[in-house]
Amino acid sequence: MTQSVVVQVGQCGNQVGCRFWDLALREHAHVNKKGLYDEALSSFFRNVDSRGGDRGAGGIIQHLKARAVLVDMEEGVVNKLLQGPLREVFDSTQLLTDVSGSGNNWAVGHLTYGSVYREQMVEQLRRAAEHCDCLQCFFIIHSMGGGTGSGLGTRVLGLLEEEFPEVCRIVTAVYPSAEDDVVTSPYNSVLAMRELSEHADCVLPVDNQSLLDIVSRISLMAHGAKPELVIRRDGTLASRRGGIAGAEKPFDAMNNIVANLLLNITSSARFEGSLNMDLNEIAMNLVPFPRLHFLVPSLTPLCTLADVSVPSRRLDQMFSDAFSKEHQLIRADPRRSLYLACALMVRGNVQVSDLRRNIERLEPSLSFVPWNRQGWKTGLCSVPPVGHRHSLLAVANNTCVKNTFRELRERFCRLYRRKAHLHHYLQVEGMEQSTFSEAAASLDSLIEEYDRLDGTKMADASRLGIAT
Template identity: 40%
Template sequence: MPREIVTVQVGQCGNQLGQRWFDVMLQEYKAYPHFPEARDAVFLEGVSQPGRLTARCVAVDMEQGVLHAMLRGPLKDIFDTNFFVSDVSGAGNNWAVGHMEYGDRYIDAISESVRNQVEQCDCIQSFFVMHSLSGGTGSGLGTRVLGMLGDEFPHVFRICPVVMPSEVDDVVTAPYNSCFSLKELIEHADCVLPLDNDALARMADRALASGPKGRGMMASGVPQSHSFSAARPTDTKGLPYDSMNGLAAQLLSNLTCAMRFPGPLNMDINEITTNLVPYPRLHLLTAAIAPLSVSSKHAAVGPRSVDAMIAACLVPEHQFVDVRHGRGSAVTREAGRTLATALVARGPQITIGDLTRGVGRLREQMQMPYWNEDGFKTALCGVSPLGHKDSMLLLANNCAIRGKVESMLSKYERLYSVRSHVHHYEQYLSDAYFTHTKETLRTLVDDYAYLDTAPPPKDVPRSMKDLVYY
């Protein structure tokens, strides 16, 4: 039985990321057509037109430019306009306009579109809610949609790949938008995958530099021999941020591979939340993938070792969140305590023994809490990723993520302390909402800080032998 994922992509960033996600999914289906369940997880095959695939997605934007571009692009045939919701004027980089004004106006239409998509699923596993944090439509309306999904589909997991703003953002109200969005994500998401703009740019530069540009290799590291015409190199495709979105799409592909394809250790999406989120609101996961890019010449050579891929995931150049300004890893013991970790490996030559040995190496590199010293979840997919023989995805719920939240909060407080630009939001939000947002984020930072530094009680059993005599 297929286990479906319905994608809800909101705003310019969310729709461009979603388009790239379905691009990679199409490439995988072309490379591995003998796995129909992997196809059915993200696409619906037409009944009247067998062989025609339609993306299981709802696309929302309050400007029509990106949606029209999707319908003119090479992937136009997989998108159904019946599941498009749009306006013409946009939210003007104002979270409150997207969340309140457009939310009130369009939430029923979006809800109906989502419900129709869910009714076409046999066993829905998760919603992917894609948007940015700093804009107006993506952050505002995106989080309004997230709340609606929690109300109407409370038993379906809500996974949120969200793009975090750069340290220097060109939107002056970005601190407000980002913090309002993060507050809603804390309250309504089951799992958040932050995609740091600065980290994505660094990873994309590294991936492009490591392989031939414009010949034989896409920006996402996928050989053109395995790709549709939609997947041309960035410099010929002309889409902004395509290489960065390609890396994010690879992350999501590896995240879902153990659910879509067979393997020795399968893993459903709900197991991510079950194993990596020990406390309901502490669900910001740091992700890393390796390898980032392999040239077509090297793709046919023997696989990289599991130890080498795990070691690569521990360096900042492979991590999707930059919490230490490029000066150190976001998941090792130097960064902070890791509450739980997951390793998702892809490749026919990787064994369970390789993963077991890799977990042992991670124990040496990570500081785990005394109450979850064995907090390592592993999954193994027997199908290779596109462009590589093997790959590794590392997910870590590390307390160092509080540094990113604290940076966002400090910018928010700096603006709000002098009530700068508050008048743009006063029509929709009260002062109490501003205060509640600050308190919610401060509580999140304090909770992560406490778990990072709290010593174990002196009388806690340290081993099974101690437990017997306890």
């Protein structure tokens, strides 16, 4: 059995990570009724009790340690975690915190803290790796808009490439909305984009605005036409604060959606299935060009019957939903853009024939690159998420992601043209103004690569006499 390590960086990364561990423990407890330490648990948890044996589902939790490294230069979130219900799942050797934060400055996180804590971070990553018998993947979770998440998060990514070049690096990056209250978030995001383009194997971009829209739609559904419908606090959208002490925050439901994305993408590594997808196969099958590794995720269903009393959706409708813009975790419409490849990760009692039928049904409405018209990768995990009969995560390498990058570039340029707030970055040792122009050029190059691929779609359509 292979193992993976989760690296949580910054406030957002640690909040999402806490949600993931909370929900993952619930899934394993739901399946593993006797509380025995088994291969499924070993994929993301290690057993620190040498006695072994059957101690019941409650007892085993006391002897599990998450395969995780938690990093934050402002200790508030990690401290709340250590006061919450998940405090036993982590120990002090897995935590790295400071008190002052990065001041929403990529350069402080990447250069200042990246240098100060380099050796400690490497030591913690090595220790986490040494606890694995067969290390398969590092999952890095961070935001793009803040200083620690964008700066130190991408510094950790570079360290992982240096220290473990053969181990797959999958990043979940949370992008700021246009109305983000961090004025420097466009700088931080574009500077981080260059690092993600160069050092990640796969990036799952998640857009704060899309998450907010999804939560708002579900809330309207719950409190709309039928006043008796409510979102339950123990459902998918709200899950007992996800292991963090304190009152439920408005963004907890958004973090929970990202945690469910991670639950689904790791399901084949954690449970058995008739067609399990190896995590390394995601990059192998979905990334034909090294830099074009930004994979658009969509998740369905987004709420369970435990959350909102809605009619159960048919299986085929679930596949249709996964390709609709309402279920994308970034603001995009993949049907109107070009697919390089697409992975469908299904959980629950679903047959291979169901997969094939739906692929054949959807294919005529989707545009794939001419050289990969059958660019599907499929996975079936027999264990559904708690509260679902089945679920589907679609991960698409699609040119629609360039729209998110284009909007980000425009916000960056509006700031950079006025040289606004630039002095905060340039006073950091090792930071030069050329770093900004190089990062912007890297993003421009990435957008151009997607534009060239879209050009092949137009040329192909013109040859076949199809209107685009």
